[in-house]
Amino acid sequence: MTTSDNDRISYLSGEAVDSLTPQERADLDELRTLLETPATWEEPDASLEDRIVSAIAEESRRERAAESAPPASDTPKTRRRFGLIWPPRRPALAFGGLATVAAAIIVAIVIATSSSSPAPLRFAMVVNGTPLAPGAHGSATLTKMSSGWEIQLSATGLPHLANGRYYQAWLKNPAGILVPVGTFNDAEHVILWSGAPVTQFRSFSVTVQQANGNPASSGRRVLVGIAHPVR
Amino acid sequence: MQERDLRARFRQGDPDAVREVYGSHGRLVYAVAYKVLGDRSLAEEATQQTFLKAWRAAQSFEAQRELGPWLAAIARRVAIDLYRREAVRGTDPIESVAPAHPALISSPDSAEAIYDVWEVREAVAQLPPEEQEVIRLQHLEGFTHAQIAERLGIAAGTVKSRSFRAHKRLAAMLGHLRE
Numbered sequence: 381m382t383t384s385d386n387d388r389i390s391y392l393s394g395e396a397v398d399s400l401t402p403q404e405r406a407d408l409d410e411l412r413t414l415l416e417t418p419a420t421w422e423e424p425d426a427s428l429e430d431r432i433v434s435a436i437a438e439e440s441r442r443e444r445a446a447e448s449a450p451p452a453s454d455t456p457k458t459r460r461r462f463g464l465i466w467p468p469r470r471p472a473l474a475f476g477g478l479a480t481v482a483a484a485i486i487v488a489i490v491i492a493t494s495s496s497s498p499a500p501l502r503f504a505m506v507v508n509g510t511p512l513a514p515g516a517h518g519s520a521t522l523t524k525m526s527s528g529w530e531i532q533l534s535a536t537g538l539p540h541l542a543n544g545r546y547y548q549a550w551l552k553n554p555a556g557i558l559v560p561v562g563t564f565n566d567a568e569h570v571i572l573w574s575g576a577p578v579t580q581f582r583s584f585s586v587t588v589q590q591a592n593g594n595p596a597s598s599g600r601r602v603l604v605g606i607a608h609p610v611r
Numbered sequence: 612m613q614e615r616d617l618r619a620r621f622r623q624g625d626p627d628a629v630r631e632v633y634g635s636h637g638r639l640v641y642a643v644a645y646k647v648l649g650d651r652s653l654a655e656e657a658t659q660q661t662f663l664k665a666w667r668a669a670q671s672f673e674a675q676r677e678l679g680p681w682l683a684a685i686a687r688r689v690a691i692d693l694y695r696r697e698a699v700r701g702t703d704p705i706e707s708v709a710p711a712h713p714a715l716i717s718s719p720d721s722a723e724a725i726y727d728v729w730e731v732r733e734a735v736a737q738l739p740p741e742e743q744e745v746i747r748l749q750h751l752e753g754f755t756h757a758q759i760a761e762r763l764g765i766a767a768g769t770v771k772s773r774s775f776r777a778h779k780r781l782a783a784m785l786g787h788l789r790e
Binding site: 392436608 | 735779
């Protein structure tokens with residue numbers, strides 16, 4: 381190593397070094413800036429790995445289920461009724477039938493468009509247990525209704541709570557504001573409601589609470605998940 | 612061959628393979644996302660979306676490419692999409708938004724700036740834990756050698772020598788030495 385390298389390392393270590401050129405100094409300052417960047421040091425939550433594994437397993441399962449499902453409509457070449465094979469229709473009658481079907485479709489489209497309401501806004505998520513409940517997992521759908529957001533949660537691996545202990549579900553926005561969305565004793569099939577928009581409050585968690593008059597979160601999170609829009 | 616096998620298992624949704632890819636690249640993907648978004652929960656969301664997108668695209672991934680830069684490119688795109696989504700949301704009054712909120716930053720980092728963070732983070736991860744800690748306290752927390760010594764309960768001379776060794780390793784790994 382040359383003397384100059386020693387000087388460069390000393391400068392990086394924070395010592396005052398006069399022998400460096402402005403260019404060398406600028407190169408090393410760039411590295412120092414990167415070492416000061418929080419992104420170089422920030423660590424993800426320990427539960428993120430489990431959340432990713434569950435999300436991929438869930439999507440993989442859905443993909444396999446879709447592949448193995450039979451086609452939605454299967455038009456037979458000859459139509460059977462009561463075990464008899466019907467003869468093919470004559471072209472004129474067949475055309476008449478087609479025209480009837482086409483008219484029915486047009487009527488249906490007109491009705492649908494005249495009374496059309498937008499598809500419900502829906503989010504979904506996979507929820508995973510935290511280190512406090514490593515065996516817990518499940519999923520939830522979050523649907524915008526006229527009275528608020530309906531959250532249907534289904535999770536396993538959490539014990540039934542009683543005797544003043546209960547679960548409380550929360551939604552959080554990126555600024556860290558928590559909104560309570562309901563309490564329950566058993567997480568297998570729960571319907572929760574949120575008045576805060578899931579479009580903004582997408583971080584979901586469930587904590588274990590004690591009925592002791594303190595409505596704040598206990599911080600003892602047992603389930604977490606992040607809601608994603610469903611197209 | 613091993614990485615190809617890993618990718619095949621990753622594509623099948625094999626939980627062990629997903630954990631293996633996350634173990635080797637998860638923190639780096641998160642660092643890329645965090646650099647763009649500057650927010651923990653959004654960076655986690657971007658990391659999850661990156662792995663899902665990578666899983667969906669794993670079959671089209673070219674065998675000769677390295678997994679790391681491919682994931683970094685996906686992470687950057689995902690994070691920029693999230694950044695734009697956050698920027699257009701705009702429902703909070705401006706005075707209630709934190710100064711570091713993505714919506715208040717004019718534009719996301721360039722690809723070069725993101726890859727620089729990726730490289731530095733990878734280099735830091737290769738340091739022994741005691742050297743990583745000295746570097747973190749010195750650069751991220753802004754502590755002096757004396758303050759680090761007090762914090763870690765070790766001699767100031769030890770901090771100085773650890774700091775020198777760590778910076779020497781980093782400079783060598785990142786091409787800041789002449790030889």
